Amino acid sequence: MTALLSVRDLTVKFGALTAVSNVSFDLERGGALGIVGESGSGKSVTCRALVRLLPDTARISGSVRFDGQSILDASESELDGLRGKHIAMVFQSPASHLDPLMRVGDQVAESLRKHTDLSGTKIRQEVLRLLELVRIPNPENWLHAYPHQLSGGMKQRVMIAGALACQADILLADEPTTALDATVQKRILDLLNELRRDHGLSIIFVSHDLGAVSAVCDDLIVMRRSELVEAGPVADVIGNPQHDYTRMLIASHPDRQAITTARRGTSGTPLIEARNLHVRFGNRTLSDLFTGGDSRFTAVRDGNLVVRPGEALGIVGESGSGKSTIARALVGLVQPVAGKIGFDGNAAQITGARRVGYLRDVQLIYQHPYEALNPRMTIYNAIAEPLRRHRLCAPSDVPDQVADLMAQVDLWPELASKIPGQLSGGQCQRVAIARALAMNPRVLIADEITSALDVTLQAQILDLLLRLQKERGLTMIFISHDLAVIRKLCHSVIVMRRGEIVETGPTEQVFDTPETDYTRDLIAAIPHLPEAVPMRSR
Amino acid sequence: MFLCGLTLVVLWGIVALAAPLLATSDPIAINFEAILAPPSSEHWFGTDNVGRDIYSRVIYGTRLALYIGLLGVISPMVIGMTIGLLAGYFGGWVEMLAMRLLDITVPFPFFVLVLAIVAVLGPGIENYFIALAMVGWVGYARLARAEAIVLRSQEFVLAARTMGFSHGYILLRHVLPNALSPVVVYMMTDVTLVILFGAALGFLGMGVAPPTPEWGIMIAEGQIYVSTAWWISFFPGLAMILLGIGFALIGDGLARMLRIER
Numbered sequence: 001m002t003a004l005l006s007v008r009d010l011t012v013k014f015g016a017l018t019a020v021s022n023v024s025f026d027l028e029r030g031g032a033l034g035i036v037g038e039s040g041s042g043k044s045v046t047c048r049a050l051v052r053l054l055p056d057t058a059r060i061s062g063s064v065r066f067d068g069q070s071i072l073d074a075s076e077s078e079l080d081g082l083r084g085k086h087i088a089m090v091f092q093s094p095a096s097h098l099d100p101l102m103r104v105g106d107q108v109a110e111s112l113r114k115h116t117d118l119s120g121t122k123i124r125q126e127v128l129r130l131l132e133l134v135r136i137p138n139p140e141n142w143l144h145a146y147p148h149q150l151s152g153g154m155k156q157r158v159m160i161a162g163a164l165a166c167q168a169d170i171l172l173a174d175e176p177t178t179a180l181d182a183t184v185q186k187r188i189l190d191l192l193n194e195l196r197r198d199h200g201l202s203i204i205f206v207s208h209d210l211g212a213v214s215a216v217c218d219d220l221i222v223m224r225r226s227e228l229v230e231a232g233p234v235a236d237v238i239g240n241p242q243h244d245y246t247r248m249l250i251a252s253h254p255d256r257q258a259i260t261t262a263r264r265g266t267s268g269t270p271l272i273e274a275r276n277l278h279v280r281f282g283n284r285t286l287s288d289l290f291t292g293g294d295s296r297f298t299a300v301r302d303g304n305l306v307v308r309p310g311e312a313l314g315i316v317g318e319s320g321s322g323k324s325t326i327a328r329a330l331v332g333l334v335q336p337v338a339g340k341i342g343f344d345g346n347a348a349q350i351t352g353a354r355r356v357g358y359l360r361d362v363q364l365i366y367q368h369p370y371e372a373l374n375p376r377m378t379i380y381n382a383i384a385e386p387l388r389r390h391r392l393c394a395p396s397d398v399p400d401q402v403a404d405l406m407a408q409v410d411l412w413p414e415l416a417s418k419i420p421g422q423l424s425g426g427q428c429q430r431v432a433i434a435r436a437l438a439m440n441p442r443v444l445i446a447d448e449i450t451s452a453l454d455v456t457l458q459a460q461i462l463d464l465l466l467r468l469q470k471e472r473g474l475t476m477i478f479i480s481h482d483l484a485v486i487r488k489l490c491h492s493v494i495v496m497r498r499g500e501i502v503e504t505g506p507t508e509q510v511f512d513t514p515e516t517d518y519t520r521d522l523i524a525a526i527p528h529l530p531e532a533v534p535m536r537s538r
Numbered sequence: 539m540f541l542c543g544l545t546l547v548v549l550w551g552i553v554a555l556a557a558p559l560l561a562t563s564d565p566i567a568i569n570f571e572a573i574l575a576p577p578s579s580e581h582w583f584g585t586d587n588v589g590r591d592i593y594s595r596v597i598y599g600t601r602l603a604l605y606i607g608l609l610g611v612i613s614p615m616v617i618g619m620t621i622g623l624l625a626g627y628f629g630g631w632v633e634m635l636a637m638r639l640l641d642i643t644v645p646f647p648f649f650v651l652v653l654a655i656v657a658v659l660g661p662g663i664e665n666y667f668i669a670l671a672m673v674g675w676v677g678y679a680r681l682a683r684a685e686a687i688v689l690r691s692q693e694f695v696l697a698a699r700t701m702g703f704s705h706g707y708i709l710l711r712h713v714l715p716n717a718l719s720p721v722v723v724y725m726m727t728d729v730t731l732v733i734l735f736g737a738a739l740g741f742l743g744m745g746v747a748p749p750t751p752e753w754g755i756m757i758a759e760g761q762i763y764v765s766t767a768w769w770i771s772f773f774p775g776l777a778m779i780l781l782g783i784g785f786a787l788i789g790d791g792l793a794r795m796l797r798i799e800r
Binding site for chain 2: 328356372374389
């Protein structure tokens with residue numbers, strides 16, 4: 001049987017830069033192929049080259065055959081017939097690939113209007129059928145909604161519905177779940193599996209997450225620096241990797257990481273604690289004044305947490321659950337409407353003139369490595385800034401201090417004169433950590449600090465934090481939607497949902513015997529690498 | 539492109555400084571023997587209705603144009619940036635106050651308001667500058683506010699706050715440098731506008747008093763002769779265009795240089 005999609009020696013060049021070099025693979029009808037690699041490895045470019053969705057500056061060579069037809073030689077009008085109708089695409093950020101001014105129904109109907117001669121009520125029925133297919137509850141209610149009214153997962157479902165509108169043979173999914181919460185990712189992965197099983201859809205799934213890929217795909221190719229380094233059935237590649245890079249990818253997966261925290265008993269007085277914390281956003285309306293109500297949005301309700309010296313606390317939950325808000329309340333970026341925050345046995349001085357003293361002890365590291373650094377400030381100045389402003393050391397000692405801090409987070413001294421734009425994401429995150437350490441804090445709050453990084457970088461940053469925790473005896477609060485990370489790092493866990501703490505306890509207890517369905521869902525959604533060699537039926 | 543603009547403006551600067559050397563005759567000397575003379579070897583750009591040499595007047599006019607243009611944008615820029623950054627960064631009642639002030643200024647056409655203020659204060663360049671400061675800040679404030687609103691929730695500004703730095707320091711060190719580039723570009727286009735409005739004021743008799751060589755007044759004076767003696771308005775107009783293009787190119791170039799690749 002010949003392959004549905006056959007790619008031979010695919011090479012894509014942008015001027016002198018080779019983005020994809022000699023990539024070959026086959027996709028059979030009903031098959032699912034995963035493409036894995038770090039950002040910049042050429043996986044997305046490969047994916048786009050398959051449907052020639054690349055700028056004119058790209059030079060593509062090799063051959064791509066769909067059902068015997070050469071795509072690289074096809075005319076623009078032949079391509080229009082292929083794209084959408086036979087090969088459909090789903091992208092990483094559903095928010096930016098849906099037209100914000102177009103209603104959901106029209107969005108899905110668009111390709112039906114273009115590629116079929118259905119009309120009026122037929123299209124409506126078809127759209128409803130598609131929305132049902134991607135498991136959108138009560139599709140009638142959503143037909144007239146605009147994209148901004150939908151959650152991230154719902155948007156991705158609408159994207160998939162649009163892609164499937166013309167019973168495409170192949171779905172190209174480029175990091176479709178990267179921007180989504182673990183539980184939502186799980187549901188999208190389930191949906192893809194279901195579409196494959198019930199409708200014979202072939203899938204090409206691009207991701208940096210081996211776990212997610214192995215949940216959907218039979219075959220896997222691993223790309224690095226524009227080249228294909230390994231290919232084969234998922235179970236073989238993961239069970240018996242041939243290339244060093246593949247081994248590193250597998251080793252970086254939280255499942256395989258041999259990180260162990262010193263899980264000491266939790267005794268002693270709490271270093272940092274919050275009691276009955278309430279945070280609300282927005283303004284009171286006039287009607288509140290008369291009714292005595294409060295129409296502000298409640299971001300955190302009755303938040304309690306206790307962290308003892310040297311402990312690591314994990315806060316998990318979906319996006320919007322209030323976990324970042326708690327972190328920001330702890331450093332005074334948002335003012336709670338009620339509740340107490342205590343530090344080292346006293347009430348924390350979060351506002352006012354004495355806040356500097358408190359902030360020297362409690363530092364927050366942010367999620368986005370590039371955004372957390374002033375783009376116009378050199379690395380040296382970024383790290384030296386707190387030392388100089390707060391006179392943490394003599395002016396003549398600043399250069400030595402900065403060099404020392406950079407060494408502690410494994411940054412080369414040459415980077416000191418660079419600006420953030422010249423650094424990689426992982427390096428920027430190290431700078432942010434060094435800057436926080438300059439304050440010599442006792443508590444470090446890490447707010448999703450690895451979620452914007454590639455898997456291998458994630459592992460390195462986590463290693464670094466663990467080392468610092470041991471060396472400096474730091475107390476940590478980890479905020480993450482990645483439960484696998486939390487499980488490896490934290491002594492105790494808080495599970496949050498819609499602003500409320502639904503479960504709390506020692507890590508093992510919460511993970512092994514979860515009390516609420518929500519926690520169970522979260523745990524079930526962690527994408528795991530296949531342990532043994534589970535053979536799938538073809 | 540930036541270099542082209544810079545060269546143009548620098549050339550104009552040299553012209554302004556070296557005006558006495560470059561001019562072929564006294565810019566305000568009346569010569570009734572050469573009224574409305576077309577461009578010739580004696581009068582390179584021709585003469586006007588009272589026989590003054592257009593070339594020399596254009597050369598001397600450069601001084602006033604650059605003086606008005608450069609000085610006229612500084613105070614609106616400083617006032618506008620300050621109000622805009624404070625409003626955008628702090629939000630709340632500061633923003634409310636600044637925006638209402640803006641709402642009061644915006645509905646009136648720019649020139650009408652400048653005209654009204656100059657009419658009250660009396661004619662003259664100084665009063666024109668005061669009027670500009672009172673009206674012209676609006677555009678800068680809007681731009682700066684928009685930038686500050688984006689920047690205040692950026693993580694590096696939040697990080698500066700959790701480092702315990704004061705608001706004043708954060709505004710100067712972290713917000714201002716990152717909000718500057720659109721403002722600088724706007725300033726460069728504003729220079730041209732300020733020169734043009736200065737000329738229009740002169741035309742209405744509320745700016746520079748004749749016979750001072752000023753491009754706007756010259757264009758206005760040549761208006762009635764346009765069909766018979768085109769050169770009276772043409773050359774000062776050309777000079778104005780070349781200076782305007784120079785500033786616009788500098789603005790574009792600066793925007794490109796100030797932008798940071800992420």
